[in-house]
Amino acid sequence: MQYDDKKAYEFHTSDSADKCFLCKKHINKLLVVRQIATMKMVHLCPECMVNNLSDYLLDNTRPWKETKISK
Numbered sequence: 001m002q003y004d005d006k007k008a009y010e011f012h013t014s015d016s017a018d019k020c021f022l023c024k025k026h027i028n029k030l031l032v033v034r035q036i037a038t039m040k041m042v043h044l045c046p047e048c049m050v051n052n053l054s055d056y057l058l059d060n061t062r063p064w065k066e067t068k069i070s071k
């Protein structure tokens with residue numbers, strides 16, 4: 001996964017794109033969220049996101065690189 005602004009979207013060093021950052025479950029629908037403590041991006045399953053809403057932020061405000069935007 002790639003973002004236009006790599007510095008603002010740096011992933012946590014312990015994060016894996018194919019499993020939940022907290023419970024390490026392998027599921028298809030992982031959420032990309034920002035860990036408030038480190039301001040790094042991590043992958044969370046919906047269950048962990050709901051259980052840790054005060055520690056993680058949904059951060060979908062910027063377009064992903066795959067998204068084609070007409071200028």
Ligand SMILES: [Zn+2]
Binds near residue numbers: 022
């Ligand atoms: Zn989880």
